[in-house]
Amino acid sequence: MSMIDDLIEPLEEDTIRGSLDHCIKCTICETYCPFANATPLFPGPKYVGPQAERFRDGGDHSPDMSLDYCSGCGICTQVCPQGVKIAEINSKARAKLWDERGIPLRNKILARPTLGGRLATPFAGPVNWALGNRLVRGLIERVAGVHRKAPLPRFAGRTFQSWARHHPSPLTDKTVVYFHGCSTNYFEPRLGEMAVAVLEHNGFRVIVPRQDCCGLPLQSNGSFDAARKYVRRLAGALAPYARRGHPIVATSTSCSLMLKREAREILDVTDPEVEEVGRQTYDICEFLLDLHDRGELEVDFDPLPMAVPYHAPCQQRGHGMGKPALDLFGLIPELRIEEIDVDCCGIAGTYGLKKEKYDISMSVGDRLFKTIEKLEPEVAACDSETCRWQITHGSGVVSVHPIELLYRSYGL
Amino acid sequence: MVEAEVLVIGGGATGAGVARDAAMRGFSTVLVDRDDLAMGTTGRFHGxxxxxxxxxxxxxxxxxxxxxxxxxxxxxxxxxxxxxxxxxxxxxxxxxxxxxxxxxxxxxxxxxxxxxxxxxxxxxxxxxxxxxxxxxxxxxxxxDAWKTVWGCALSAKEYGATILNYHRITAVHRSDGVVTGATAVNAISGEEVAISAGFVVNASGVWAGDVANLAGCEGVTVxxxxxxxxxxxxxxxxxxxxxxxxxxxxxxxxxxxxxxxxxxxxxxxxxxxxxxxxxxxxxxxxxxxxxxxxxxxxxxxxxxxxxxxPLVKDDKADDADTREMSRAFALIDHKERDGVEHFLTITGGKFTTFRKMAEVTVDRMCEHLGTARSCTTAEEALPDSGHHRFYWLGARLARREETLNDDQLICECELISRRRLESAMEQRHTQNLDDIRRTLRLAMGPCQGGFCIYRATGILHSVERLDYSAANSALLRFLQERWKGVRPILYGDQLRQARLDDWIFQGLLDVEHLT
Known part of the structure; x- marks a missing residue:
């Protein structure tokens, strides 16, 4: 019997499906799910997760389209007191469903920000004009199913990569690698510059390797195979640095989560490269707070006499790192932060852009928007880009990454 | 008084199969079981x-x-x-x-x-x-044993058979060495029912020895x-x-x-x-x-x-008697064994071969009755199987998807909606939630009734117009029954579930003090 004693570890996929065994139907996930509470079209995480999973036989006809109304925000997994990987079960089932039915063109486009970025950047002016035009948006809604009011970002007309190539980072004995993600590259290069400045202010040489999408939008739109290709390629670009022991710092909470956990847990990518990169990856606020904990963060902060509402994005919970931005804000004199106690802004990556889901998404975020609006702040802060665009769209208040406040306070 | 040409005792797979076969060959048939159908060995196998x-x-x-x-x-x-x-x-x-x-x-x-x-x-x-x-x-x-057995029973009914579940046989009647019927007692009302039948088939599985004894055929050992x-x-x-x-x-x-x-x-x-x-x-x-x-x-x-x-050990049966006693099942001809006419015992075997067992039994009965009627049970589909599509695990999920927002979900584990539950209750017309469980697989999922059975009790209360004490006792009886199968494996996740269920039923509903 000794062969039984040295246990064989079950596959990652099994531990996720197997986690449904822990469900005692307490319904806590359903009471927390922002989407089940906003729309009757989504039967809720317990239903589509541990319950429905028992009826899935791995065959090729998933009967439950209602599953697609799950946004993948991951709150259910976070609140489950029993350790059921609800969101992960749902992601896999959703991918299976789209795999069987064929992924709509709209989802394919939304899932490839680099493609759009590359094509549109040289023509940013006219493209931005078009995306702001009601008639064009109406047409896009009809043809492609992207809601006419959905908060699409504006192309910057230049890329962060091109800035970084010409930016000489000072040679120091401390090196970090910056994983900027697609949105910084094409939509918010200014954020990348600020992140680099903050890191350099703290004595780091910042390396910006060439990099592509992490695959997250593909994953959340059900193209697992394509997502695996992207995350492997990204890991390939970052792995040499990870092996040298350089921390990889990211400004996008959801993209860094892909490297940290989701590639393994949802996409079943177990390559050692992805693993190595994942271990070395940090959210930028997490990284700076670690520095501070070691007494290594520059604290020459100038006062910022302003009140800023802060929304911690739901995907940030997946990092299991708390809300490091809040601690960093605490270092800035005279900055008054109001944390808004709302779990989700509703956008969930590309979910709220879709024609049939826009209203649900806006209704999920409604309380957040109203609370922010009422405070009439100069800016709101949030770590995740799509959430910032959604908050700006829903509340009319400009929304910035926490790094921008640190940058300002450092006087850079 | 119930009159039939054939009385089948035992509503497991074999008995239901015999009843269907006999009814399809044109015999007026009555099927009797002391409990609900498929509650013995048939309802207790792995599938x-x-x-x-x-x-x-x-x-x-x-x-x-x-x-x-x-x-x-x-x-x-x-x-x-x-x-x-x-x-x-x-x-x-x-x-x-x-x-x-x-x-x-x-x-x-x-x-x-x-x-x-x-x-x-x-x-x-x-x-x-x-x-x-x-x-x-x-x-x-x-x-699925229950679907199969009920399918056979309903098919038999379509061919004119009578199904008397919850009727216990208390006596088998004989006259001059010929079996003529039996007395049954309604297990719910206590009412006695006389059954007159020209032929009796004992298909009572592990209880076959007891039933044979009632007919005076001693020594059938199962x-x-x-x-x-x-x-x-x-x-x-x-x-x-x-x-x-x-x-x-x-x-x-x-x-x-x-x-x-x-x-x-x-x-x-x-x-x-x-x-x-x-x-x-x-x-x-x-x-x-x-x-x-x-x-x-x-x-x-x-x-x-x-x-x-049921494993048959019959010393009395000689080679001639076991002519059709394949190694898989035993057909005991009591005319040859005991000199008792119009009485057969069919037992042993496996669920998979129940139809064949029924066919062999009814063939022998026809021989005794001097009539030749051919068996068609291997060709004609059971009532719900005419479409010839195999059951599919996702079926309930698919059905639920269609009524997501206009029908309450009562049993969350097995995806049973309120309308489905109500119609099963109306059809079964029972005060026993366990009957509904076998019909729909109610409360058979991970929470073992923790979340659905108080809901189902309320629905039963209104469908059957029960008074509160009858509804309470239906609930308690069901909880006791579920507990029996959970208690021996209380560890890990199921233990946690049992604790939560216990809080619901003891803490919230105080079921032990229900009257």
Whole structure:
């Protein structure tokens, strides 16, 4: 019997499906799910997760389209007191469903920000004009199913990569690698510059390797195979640095989560490269707070006499790192932060852009928007880009990454 | 007074099969069971539709018979069958000489068998132990006992039969050595019912000796061979998985509906009603399960139960009597054995061969009655199976999807909606929630009724217009029944569930003080 004693570890996929065994139907996930509470079209995480999973036989006809109304925000997994990987079960089932039915063109486009970025950047002016035009948006809604009011970002007309190539980072004995993600590259290069400045202010040489999408939008739109290709390629670009022991710092909470956990847990990518990169990856606020904990963060902060509402994005919970931005804000004199106690802004990556889901998404975020609006702040802060665009769209208040406040306070 | 040409005693698979066969051959038939249908051995098996693979080495004629009946049931009972396919796999603990014997045995018995590589097996069933070394695919399947038995009963009814469940036979009447009927007592009302019948078939399985005694045919000995089974809370595999070795304890995992059932053990029971669960047998099954699926012990066990195979030991029966006593089942002709006419006992066998057993029995009855009527049960589909589409695991999820927002979900684990539950209650017209459980699989999922059964009680209360005390006792009775199967496997996740359920029923509803 000794062969039984040295246990064989079950596959990652099994531990996720197997986690449904822990469900005692307490319904806590359903009471927390922002989407089940906003729309009757989504039967809720317990239903589509541990319950429905028992009826899935791995065959090729998933009967439950209602599953697609799950946004993948991951709150259910976070609140489950029993350790059921609800969101992960749902992601896999959703991918299976789209795999069987064929992924709509709209989802394919939304899932490839680099493609759009590359094509549109040289023509940013006219493209931005078009995306702001009601008639064009109406047409896009009809043809492609992207809601006419959905908060699409504006192309910057230049890329962060091109800035970084010409930016000489000072040679120091401390090196970090910056994983900027697609949105910084094409939509918010200014954020990348600020992140680099903050890191350099703290004595780091910042390396910006060439990099592509992490695959997250593909994953959340059900193209697992394509997502695996992207995350492997990204890991390939970052792995040499990870092996040298350089921390990889990211400004996008959801993209860094892909490297940290989701590639393994949802996409079943177990390559050692992805693993190595994942271990070395940090959210930028997490990284700076670690520095501070070691007494290594520059604290020459100038006062910022302003009140800023802060929304911690739901995907940030997946990092299991708390809300490091809040601690960093605490270092800035005279900055008054109001944390808004709302779990989700509703956008969930590309979910709220879709024609049939826009209203649900806006209704999920409604309380957040109203609370922010009422405070009439100069800016709101949030770590995740799509959430910032959604908050700006829903509340009319400009929304910035926490790094921008640190940058300002450092006087850079 | 009920009058019929044929009385069938015992509403398991065999009895229901006999009743259907007799009714289809034009006999007016009445089927009687002391409990609900399929509550004995039939309702207490793992759900395997045999390909015959398990008998391929030891008993090739039985194997061939299983395969033949497997094909027949696929024709007539598609709605009750899931076409899972079956695997026989060799683990490091199994005799390496067995696979060759198995392969030639299958071929000899006419069982379609395919040799599979380890890689192919693991591709099909990734949770299996990666240390297995090859195996075979055979056409095993999973079959729902209750659907099949009720299908037979309803089919019999369509052909004019009467179904008297919850009627216990207290006497079998004889006149000049000829059986003429029986007395039954309604187990719910206590009312006595006289049944006049020209022919009586004793199909009471492990209780067959008791019923034969009532007819004065002493000494029919049916030994109950008890086996326990554990249902794991979800499908660890989607194919029936057997160990490729001489059949033994804990060597099969059957995916049936939403669970996977590991079975079984074999010990002599203390009588036909013994369903006690020995702890050491649970441990044994879990240990064997671990060999097939690593991590098995950490998976959630939902429920455990015992059922007894009827094993006939009849010293009185000489060779002539056992003419049709195949090694698989026993047809005892009491005219030849005891000089008692118009009385047959059919017992033993396997679920998979019940139809054949019924056919052989009714053939013999026709012989006795001097009439030749041919059997059509292998061709005509059961009432819900006319579409010839196999049951599919996702069926309830698909149906639920259609009524997501206009019908309440009552049993969350088994996806039973309010309307479905109400119509089953109206159809069964019962005060016993366990009858509804067997009809719909109510409360058979992971929470074992924790969340649905108080809801179902409320609905039963209004559908049946029960007074509150009757509703309360229906609830209590059901909880007691569920508890029996949960208590022996209280560890890990199911223990947590039981604690939560306990808080609901004791803490919130204070069920022990309901009156």
């Amino acid at each position: 395997l539709l045999h390909s015959g693979g398990r008998y391929a080495v030891k008993d090739p004629p039985s194997a061939a018979e299983c395969m033949e009946e497997n094909r027949a049931l696929r024709r007539i009972a598609a709605d009750a069958i899931e076409d899972t396919g079956g695997l026989f796999v060799s683990t490091p603990w199994d005799d390496p000489a067995y696979p060759d014997l198995f392969h030639s045995g299958c071929i000899e018995a006419g069982i379609p068998v395919e040799i599979l590589s380890t890689a192919e097996i693991l591709r099909r069933e990734p949770r299996l132990n990666p240390r297995i070394s090859g195996g075979f695919a055979v056409p095993d399947g999973a079959i 030994l109950p061979g008890k086996g326990i089974m554990i249902a794991m809370s979800h499908r660890l595999v989607h194919t029936v998985v057997n160990r490729c070795k001489k059949p033994a304890d804990g060597d099969i995992l059957v995916p049936i509906r939403t669970v996977s059932v590991i079975g079984t053990t074999d010990t002599e029971a203390d009588g036909p009603d013994d369903v006690a669960i020995p702890q050491d047998e649970i441990q044994l099954l879990l240990e064997e399960g671990e060999k097939l699926v690593p991590g098995f012990r950490r998976a959630r066990a939902l429920r455990v139960w015992a059922g007894s195979r």
